[in-house]
Amino acid sequence: MKSHAKVVVIGGGVVGCSVLFHLARHGWTDVVLLERDELTSGSTWHAAGGMHTINGDPNVAKLQKYTINLYKEIEELSGQATGVHLTGGVLLAATEARLDWLRGVVAKGRYLGIELEEISPKEAAELMPLLDPKQFVGAVRNKEDGHLDPSGVTHAYAKAARKLGAEVERFTKVEDIVRRADGMWRVITNKGEVVAEHVVNAGGLWAREVGRMVGLELPVLAMEHMYLITEDMPEVAAWNAKTGTEIIHAVDFDGELYLRQERGGMLMGTYEKANKPWSEFQTPWNFGHELLAPDIDRIAPSLEVGFRHFPAFQNTGIKQIINGPFTFAPDGNPLVGPVRGLPGFWVACGVMAGFSQGGGVGLALSNWMIEGDPGADIWAMDVARYGDWATMAYTNAKVRENYSKRFSIRFPNEELPAGRPLKTTPVYDLLSAKGAQWGVAYGLEVPLWYAPEGVKDEFSWRRSSDFTQVAREVATVRDGVGLSEISSFAKYKVTGEGAAAWLDRMLACKLPKPGRMTLAPMLKEDGKLIGDFTLANLDSEGWFLAGSGIAEQYHMRWFEKHLREDGSVRIEALGAKLTGLSVAGPKARDVLAKATRADVSNAAVPFMAIGRMDIGMAPCLVGRVSYTGDLGYEIWVAPEYQRAAFQALMAAGEEFGIGLFGSRALNALRLEKNYGSWAREYRPIYGPLEAGLDRFVAYGKDADFIGKAAALAERKQGGKLRLRAFIVDADDADVIGDEPIWFDGAVRGWVTSGGYAHHSKKSVALGYVPKEIADESDGFEIELLGKRHAARMQAAPLFDANFERMRA
Numbered sequence: 001m002k003s004h005a006k007v008v009v010i011g012g013g014v015v016g017c018s019v020l021f022h023l024a025r026h027g028w029t030d031v032v033l034l035e036r037d038e039l040t041s042g043s044t045w046h047a048a049g050g051m052h053t054i055n056g057d058p059n060v061a062k063l064q065k066y067t068i069n070l071y072k073e074i075e076e077l078s079g080q081a082t083g084v085h086l087t088g089g090v091l092l093a094a095t096e097a098r099l100d101w102l103r104g105v106v107a108k109g110r111y112l113g114i115e116l117e118e119i120s121p122k123e124a125a126e127l128m129p130l131l132d133p134k135q136f137v138g139a140v141r142n143k144e145d146g147h148l149d150p151s152g153v154t155h156a157y158a159k160a161a162r163k164l165g166a167e168v169e170r171f172t173k174v175e176d177i178v179r180r181a182d183g184m185w186r187v188i189t190n191k192g193e194v195v196a197e198h199v200v201n202a203g204g205l206w207a208r209e210v211g212r213m214v215g216l217e218l219p220v221l222a223m224e225h226m227y228l229i230t231e232d233m234p235e236v237a238a239w240n241a242k243t244g245t246e247i248i249h250a251v252d253f254d255g256e257l258y259l260r261q262e263r264g265g266m267l268m269g270t271y272e273k274a275n276k277p278w279s280e281f282q283t284p285w286n287f288g289h290e291l292l293a294p295d296i297d298r299i300a301p302s303l304e305v306g307f308r309h310f311p312a313f314q315n316t317g318i319k320q321i322i323n324g325p326f327t328f329a330p331d332g333n334p335l336v337g338p339v340r341g342l343p344g345f346w347v348a349c350g351v352m353a354g355f356s357q358g359g360g361v362g363l364a365l366s367n368w369m370i371e372g373d374p375g376a377d378i379w380a381m382d383v384a385r386y387g388d389w390a391t392m393a394y395t396n397a398k399v400r401e402n403y404s405k406r407f408s409i410r411f412p413n414e415e416l417p418a419g420r421p422l423k424t425t426p427v428y429d430l431l432s433a434k435g436a437q438w439g440v441a442y443g444l445e446v447p448l449w450y451a452p453e454g455v456k457d458e459f460s461w462r463r464s465s466d467f468t469q470v471a472r473e474v475a476t477v478r479d480g481v482g483l484s485e486i487s488s489f490a491k492y493k494v495t496g497e498g499a500a501a502w503l504d505r506m507l508a509c510k511l512p513k514p515g516r517m518t519l520a521p522m523l524k525e526d527g528k529l530i531g532d533f534t535l536a537n538l539d540s541e542g543w544f545l546a547g548s549g550i551a552e553q554y555h556m557r558w559f560e561k562h563l564r565e566d567g568s569v570r571i572e573a574l575g576a577k578l579t580g581l582s583v584a585g586p587k588a589r590d591v592l593a594k595a596t597r598a599d600v601s602n603a604a605v606p607f608m609a610i611g612r613m614d615i616g617m618a619p620c621l622v623g624r625v626s627y628t629g630d631l632g633y634e635i636w637v638a639p640e641y642q643r644a645a646f647q648a649l650m651a652a653g654e655e656f657g658i659g660l661f662g663s664r665a666l667n668a669l670r671l672e673k674n675y676g677s678w679a680r681e682y683r684p685i686y687g688p689l690e691a692g693l694d695r696f697v698a699y700g701k702d703a704d705f706i707g708k709a710a711a712l713a714e715r716k717q718g719g720k721l722r723l724r725a726f727i728v729d730a731d732d733a734d735v736i737g738d739e740p741i742w743f744d745g746a747v748r749g750w751v752t753s754g755g756y757a758h759h760s761k762k763s764v765a766l767g768y769v770p771k772e773i774a775d776e777s778d779g780f781e782i783e784l785l786g787k788r789h790a791a792r793m794q795a796a797p798l799f800d801a802n803f804e805r806m807r808a
């Protein structure tokens with residue numbers, strides 16, 4: 001074994017081998033993979049080997065498509081068969097709600113280049129002869145489904161990597177990992193030590209244990225998973241003989257089942273409701289090529305449905321039941337990327353669909369390590385989407401919920417209850433008493449809307465029980481004054497003598513003067529967005545940044561990567577140490593004036609001013625800005641004062657008819673201002689010109705901000721895309737995001753978010769289209785639940801296009 005390597009990859013499952021292959025293919029050949037046993041000794045060897053392109057997140061779906069297309073290449077490179085059978089498959093819907101969901105999947109496929117087609121149950125039965133068409137209301141055909149040999153694929157990656165110069169050391173167990181003072185990693189094994197610049201934790205079932213070696217508690221948990229293999233079935237033999245083809249894959253979402261042919265019989269797997277975690281606290285090191293005891297009672301309810309939906313199963317025997325563990329992150333997507341605070345330590349774990357995602361994970365991670373950027377939008381699988389709040393108990397609750405809902409419909413207005421409430425602010429019970437219906441962002445409870453007694457969310461693809469109430473909350477703001485809780489924003493304090501110069505380099509905007517705020521896009525070296533903030537200059541107190549709450553860890557990782565070594569800049573994520581309230585609407589100033597003794601006139605506190613004042617008895621930082629696009633204030637207050645500030649504002653607001661509004665109303669309000677938001681409109685694949693944030697970029701400022709050259713080039717060349725707002729001729733449903741935008745009969749763009757703008761009484765969609773058609777006003781259509789709706793470009797904001805209200 002070599003004593004030094006650029007990279008040590010820990011784990012010889014499908015994921016580790018893919019990472020090794022991709023590193024070598026990108027030219028890093030001084031790389032070694034350490035496997036404690038034979039390759040595939042974790043969850044990989046007993047996988048059912050299914051692969052598919054669909055995923056709830058379109059960017060992950062793209063990487064799944066990449067993975068499936070890669071198998072041919074690694075087979076050729078390695079000379080190792082992967083056993084890929086691209087049979088195609090059918091996705092089945094037994095209810096109308098499921099069919100609506102599948103139509104959304106078909107629509108997404110159109111701009112992802114995934115060929116999906118809605119078909120009738122009868123047509124599905126013609127493709128997959130074992131299903132009973134009477135049990136289904138519709139189906140979708142996917143030509144890119146299939147299955148493969150898990151061991152063959154893993155060895156193909158490893159052999160291809162070796163051919164490119166990488167090394168694989170089997171029977172080499174990593175026992176400890178220690179960071180040296182010079183930043184290099186000592187990887188200590190049962191066979192000696194390797195010193196490496198980078199370490200990749202691809203430990204699969206043991207990823208948690210490998211993480212603990214460096215003091216990291218990763219939010220992953222293994223679950224038991226069962227599939228059965230039947231005896232040979234005459235129906236299968238007859239079909240094979242008649243068509244010369246295998247029986248295609250099927251996913252029966254309502255039965256929570258997946259099926260495929262296995263030799264002369266069938267394989268049926270299920271995500272049962274009565275699921276069971278495995279080795280909740282510690283994965284035993286002596287676990288290897290063994291299976292867990294099957295528990296047929298646990299999967300009996302799913303099998304019952306399966307035998308009804310696929311009647312031929314009633315006449316066959318079960319040859320074998322496989323029960324094996326594999327790992328999940330709380331939301332079911334992988335955990336990939338560099339770990340904040342551990343330079344050179346990377347993770348590629350929690351990969352629950354290694355044969356659909358392993359290639360994409362390897363590609364993104366190797367890009368990231370070598371180029372400094374994953375090269376794709378991988379937010380949905382970035383390890384930084386979790387923080388310390390994702391504790392072991394939280395992870396346990398969430399993974400179990402996610403497993404049991406793996407094939408369930410998740411409606412756009414559905415909030416999942418497990419692991420909640422976890423983080424709450426001091427006004428939580430006050431807002432609950434007013435009917436707050438809660439959602440969650442980065443572990444923190446967030447009020448979505450306020451329900452009258454006896455009303456709650458009815459989950460639906462269409463406008464639902466909250467519609468009238470959200471309309472009322474919007475009217476409260478636009479016609480008078482509303483109050484909302486905004487603690488879920490991420491808040492940062494930047495101090496030190498080097499702070500101004502550092503911010504000037506980190507952010508693309510011009511720095512505001514003392515007492516003023518500005519919108520602050522943050523770019524990567526390639527000129528694409530990596531953040532959008534409100535930056536405030538608090539003069540002698542330093543600088544204050546507010547940004548997307550879900551991206552706190554993501555942004556802190558970026559900030560810390562770029563911090564100066566001389567200690568002249570300090571940045572702190574304030575998290576729940578600072579809570580927030582916002583008052584907005586034409587009467588917002590009247591309310592504030594009554595709640596404080598400070599002068600809040602337009603002259604004293606103009607638009608984008610910020611300063612300290614007491615609200616009631618509570619000391620607050622008040623900035624005149626509002627995401628509602630109305631006259632409004634964001635009020636930042638220490639948690640111990642939040643109740644007092646809230647009560648003072650509510651009391652002051654009584655005479656002005658103040659009412660509470662939640663984030664759904666805020667969405668309706670910001671849409672009619674064409675305001676984008678992080679992780680929707682603003683993502684690391686769009687440039688500021690494309691995203692319409694170029695007016696906040698100080699292209700001409702002296703500071704050489706990160707991404708400046710690329711942003712200037714984008715401005716010169718014009719970029720490729722444009723973010724636009726559309727008014728959709730919708731009936732009873734609004735876009736939620738990821739719907740295709742048609743122009744002139746072809747899919748040309750995609751929706752990033754949208755909803756109903758209650759004040760303007762319009763259904764609004766925001767989305768990206770190619771710049772060549774970005775100034776057309778007509779000819780657009782947006783596909784919603786399987787139907788194309790006419791859409792008109794809305795260039796100027798629907799509300800207050802001249803900013804009179806905001807600046808009043």
Ligand SMILES: Cc1cc2nc3c(=O)[nH]c(=O)nc-3n(C[C@H](O)[C@H](O)[C@H](O)COP(=O)(O)OP(=O)(O)OC[C@H]3O[C@@H](n4cnc5c(N)ncnc54)[C@H](O)[C@@H]3O)c2cc1C
Pocket residue numbers: 010011012013014015016034035036037038039040041042043044045046047048049050051172173174175202203204205206207210225226227322323324325326348349350351352353354355356357
């Ligand atoms: C019953 C079942 C059916 C499945 N069906 C499918 C399917 O149809 N399609 C699909 O895509 N996925 C399926 N999966 C999931 C799939 O198996 C996983 O996504 C995949 O195996 C994850 O691979 P991995 O490399 O991350 O982890 P693992 O396979 O667990 O690999 C981790 C490796 O790291 C090694 N290791 C750990 N710690 C150390 C250490 N300290 N030193 C050295 N080596 C170490 C282990 O020995 C192991 O070989 C199924 C899983 C199960 C259990």
